[in-house]
Amino acid sequence: MRRYLTPFLFLGPASLLILLFFFTPVVATLLLSFTDLATTTFRHPSWVGLANYRDLFADPFLKKILANTARYVGLTLAFNVGMGLLLALVTSLVPENWGDPFRALWLLPRILPPVVYVFIWQGMLAEAPMGLVSDLLGVSKNWLVETPWVAVILANGFVGASFGMLIFTSAIRAIPRELFYAAAVDGATTLQTIRRVVIPMLAWPILFVTAYQTLSLLTSFEYILLLTDGGPGFYGTEVWSLHAYHLALSNYFGNVEFGLGAAMAAVLVVIGVVVSLFYLKIFNFRALVTEPKIEV
Amino acid sequence: MSRGTSVRLQNLTKRFGRVVAVRDLDLEVNPGELVAFLGPSGCGKTTTLLMIAGIYRPTAGHVYFGDRRVDPLHPRDRDVGMVFQSYALYPHLTLFENIAFPLRLKRVPGEEVKRRVKATAELLGIGGILERRPAQVSGGQQQRAALARALVKEPQVLLLDEPLSNLDAQIRLSARAEIRRLQRELGVTAILVTHDQAEALAMADRVAVFSMGELQQYATPEELYHRPKNTFVAGFVGSPPMNLIEGEFTGDGFRSGELRLPLRQAPLGRGWLGVRPEHLRIAGEGHPARVLVVEPLGREAIVIVELFGHRLQILVAEGEKPAPDAEVRVAFPARALHYFDANGRRIGPE
Structure with a gap:
């Protein structure tokens, strides 16, 4: 029994936090999703079983929202990882006193409060004479309505790319300098060195950033909420997590349906778990975890 | 190829x-x-x-x-x-x-x-x-x-x-x-x-x-x-490295404290004497010295002695190594001595 006491003590506090702030909400969400709790039934909710899920999957717009989610996550992910990699490579190739400020510049969108950041985007995309883009292109249009997806993906991507950039930059710096020397002596050009030596050595960081960002993009909706609020038109850029928010907390008709929103969130949790398991499998998580250096 | x-x-x-x-x-x-x-x-x-x-x-x-x-x-x-x-x-x-x-x-x-x-x-x-x-x-x-x-x-x-x-x-x-x-x-x-x-x-x-x-x-x-x-170069090449003693050329010899070595043609001024550990001899005659440390290497041994205040390393065959603290005499074979001027440049035949 004593054998288990020390690890238990060490893992206790963290386990408690996970239990309290992760596990409990998930269970609460699940329980909520089996009720018809809404503004109208707030004082006397009743148990409805799977009715919320039935309604959800009968919703004719579900397909569109699912497609929107796939498009949003897929394209933003591609931008984040690709741009992060490009930025890391470019800023590592140029001298440090150029690369460092450039990287700092790319952190600005992340540091700005989302509301301010989105406000800038809206201003830039507005009609002339206010909008910078309209001004530059010479065509006065509200580009947020014309090309909502470009706006949503870029606004998210400009924030997200810096994450990959930081991770990839430190990974590139961890590559021993002699490997670059060896590649040059072996006859590789800069591009060949990147393709044949650097990128293969970044395999793990790339997988990690991809996995991490997939999960966070699945559940993040604040920039879309602020930028288009799911529009333009009917569910133009409405994604799964935003829809759950709309149903549960901000319904146009005033009757917010907590139960239905909870059902949507529960489905998202399932999707998240499935995606995590998939990534853990290709990560080969067991192989990555090294033996502990300390005996307990 | x-x-x-x-x-x-x-x-x-x-x-x-x-x-x-x-x-x-x-x-x-x-x-x-x-x-x-x-x-x-x-x-x-x-x-x-x-x-x-x-x-x-x-x-x-x-x-x-x-x-x-x-x-x-x-x-x-x-x-x-x-x-x-x-x-x-x-x-x-x-x-x-x-x-x-x-x-x-x-x-x-x-x-x-x-x-x-x-x-x-x-x-x-x-x-x-x-x-x-x-x-x-x-x-x-x-x-x-x-x-x-x-x-x-x-x-x-x-x-x-x-x-x-x-x-x-x-x-x-x-x-x-x-x-x-x-x-x-x-x-x-x-x-x-x-x-x-x-x-x-x-x-x-x-x-x-x-x-x-x-x-x-x-x-x-x-x-x-x-x-x-x-x-x-003298100090870097060779193991153990060459012994270097700073001193003075007197015209007819080299002097460092009480250590005096005769030289046929010698310049004047400050300079260095160099001698490799394998060329120094522990012999019956020569300058008096005291053994500080003996480091056996197997086939041979490094003997560190103190001679007129200088510490010198001497390489001797395993069978000839003295006991620590022994009083010995150290001979400087004239043909194996190197001399350098005050800037460290070699003096003598190239």
């Missing part, structure tokens, strides 16, 4: 900011020769090697391979092979692909790549482990793979940056002989950077001794040992 070219460095200088790493270096390596760059860390030997490889651009001066000026060229256009101290094998590639890498970049056809990699690997005795990755083989095998990668493209010049210093002492000795044999067989011009004077003396046709970014002496191992040009 190809015959090596000559390498000529002309007024080669490299500055990093305000630090001068290599100053005004002139040096020529003959075709097929193995030259060692020897010196302590930070002396400029590796910087020089990287300028020959084309990794660093010289601040001033030129590098020639034969008649071809190569210092403006990218490393890939220089036809050099290089082995690094850390071996710098690509961790994500098998040994086969590591060795094949330079050939793949040259777009050599697949069949020929296979043939040449196999042949080079056989030459180095790693033919059986080509499907493994660097992390799955021993340090000695990694070193051979790195050497194979450098040799597979049949370079004119082979550059070796401390290739042996990460090996176990035992493998190091056999790897020394192995590299020397291969280099002779292939006739490739080779430059070996090392801080180990024994390695430099054992392997090289000629040795260039560096200190503080400047070439101190460029000579055969025998010459370095018998006629060191200055006190730095």
